[in-house]
Amino acid sequence: MLTSIPGRLALAVASALALSAPARVAAADLTTAVFISPIGEVLKKQVIEPFAKQNKLDVAADNRDWGLGAVRAKVEGGSGAWDVVSLEEVEALQGCDEGLFQPLDKSKLTNLPDFDAVGEGYTCGVPIYFYSSVLAYDKKRTKDEPTSWADLWDLKKWPGKRAMHRTVSGTLEIALMADGVPRSEVYKVLATKEGVDRAFRKLDAIKSSAVWWQNPGQPRQMLASGEVALAVTYDNGIRFFNKTQGTDFGLVRKDAIIHVDFWAIVQGSKHVDKAYAFINDAMSPQKQAAVTNGLAISTPNRKAMELVDADLKPFLTPNPENLKEAMPLDAKFWLDNTDALTQRFEAWLAAK
């Protein structure tokens, strides 16, 4: 039969149909989405997989890109729906307003009372962890240790380039604090046109020495290779880099800017109960401590701090010494002003 043309045709058609039949994948019991980064990896290993094993559920851990646009496209697109998403502050606020995420019934989260006030006031999100933007330097290359943001502008004592985050949020606050504005007044000043002008004027002074990074891995690499003398980067990354690469980076705790990441449940999720169970489990002291130990990232859970490695404790933001020197990023301010200030920032960057 197979030697005849109709026979061969039938075989070809049959195999084509068989190959093109969509593979029947069982829908996961719960789908989470975490950032494509070391953070995402640690969350998968220490939180998501243990949860799945413990409860004998099939929990999928998708990767998500930065920017609310990516989340919105996925949520509104509808296919392979996410149930639980990790978010940055501004994304949590904006997404909640836009109805992408459900308001959370905080009474279902029994671990919440253990949490400090960090990341409070978000209807649709609870904190996963938090970290700070700090000034970092290589102890092996600089003998003088910087003590405040103003040192970023001291080109005599620390000559060379500075690595700064290519984003307007965080950078303007640093400029104002270096210009002498106390932490508590920064957003008040930034709310005025003169304040914004002042921040940009201050940034003009180091514009020619600044190197702008977009990926958090870049400033650490730049410090290690001597490309830059000072860097604005995240504290947990510095500690993580020191541990894994054997570098000796130091950082300045004064006036650090706190960033919080949140869990949120997507509107229209079909596994709301499992989502609440997952989030509550992720907030438990054991899981929080596991993430902290893995990433040197800070946990808002007071009970978890007791379970954290002893050598890590003084380094973390929740350590009272460090927390009192830090300032949380004002997500509400940036929700309103990111559009206009980003345009101005891009214009400023490109101008000579």
Place this chain on the structure above:
Amino acid sequence: MSVAQAGLPVFRRQRGKGLARDLARSQRRTKLTAFLLVAPLLLFLVLVFIGPLVMLLSRSVIDREVAQALPRTLAALDGWGIDRPVPDAAYAALIDDLHKAVAPNDIADAASRLNFAQPGMRSLLMSTRARLQRTVGAEPRQALGALSPHWEEPATWAAIKQASGPLTGFYLLAALDLKRLPDGTIARVEDGSSAFVPAIGRTFTIAFGVTGLVLLLGFPFAYLMTLVGKRLAGLMMLFVLLPFWTATMVRTLAWAILLGREGIVNDGLLGAGLVSRPLDLLYNGISVHLALVHIFMPYMVLPLYSVMRTVPASQMRAAASLGATPWTAFRRIFLPQVAPGIAAGCLLVFIHSLGVFVVPALLGGPREQGLPVLIVTYVSKTPNWGLAAALSLILLVSVYVLYWLFVRLTKSTTLSVGA
């Protein structure tokens, strides 16, 4: 028995016409068959490529969010101009609209849209909606004025009216650093508040620069390939094709390592004593151009080599025997025949380097960030699809204009990628 009864085609008196018509008829059939064969592919392209492209680009002119969320307000503002006081009906209509917005997301899109035009409008609208839920029965103007002094400002209402749609020039104007003033005239935005036109300029400058460099370096290389023996030419071809075998990201990061302050290049220069301090080779135009030339060299060398191979070497010898200097022979014999290859190579490299995103993002400083980087920012970071679409439209139109100019200038030359 007439010809018609025999069933043959009837020839009219004017034989020419009948013949032409028959010819057209049979040609029509062939054309139809050809079209039907291509139709599935055409349908696929339209559905998968052209359709989505048009939908995306149309977002640069479509303005529906405010009309959907605040219909009564817009109706009340019909005919109002900023020179007149805001009508009371508008206040009542706004309260009505906000009460109808049961969930925050009913007006979130409109709030975002208005925030692009006037920062602060997002939180104004969202908080007004939230707090209005709790105030009822008050007089509209008083109620809104009590919630925020911004509602007393005509500029706030003007922003709402300007976003009435259904079509708008707002995004396209913004992409060209222009804006429409409340009285309707178009003006440049404040100095320093946005810089898309320079970004467009930068994109084209880098593209022209890279194309020029690639032509300068690729032409001699391709010519050399035609002169050496077959085996050596094959080896040279291998070197040209090698960049294709590594992923773009890997190539780009490799350049970052090579050109760093403690990278191999600086190490070599310092060690040889040619410089006393490491050179600034990274995060500026040098690294971007180097990497782009490296990546796009094959696109120039391959068409050039293919075309150069078709030029018989005997022609150059003949020209020499007729008394031409090498330069004259090159200029008058070789170059005109190779021109199609040059044109094709330049076009390929130019269009590719317009859309390159990874290399400027990873290796460039702020002055190397062109339109592609900005478009990505507006798509993923601050989801402003209208502006991203407008910038994409501008890029697309500029490319077509340049291509049209290019075709006009090289009218007599056809593009060729080899015989």
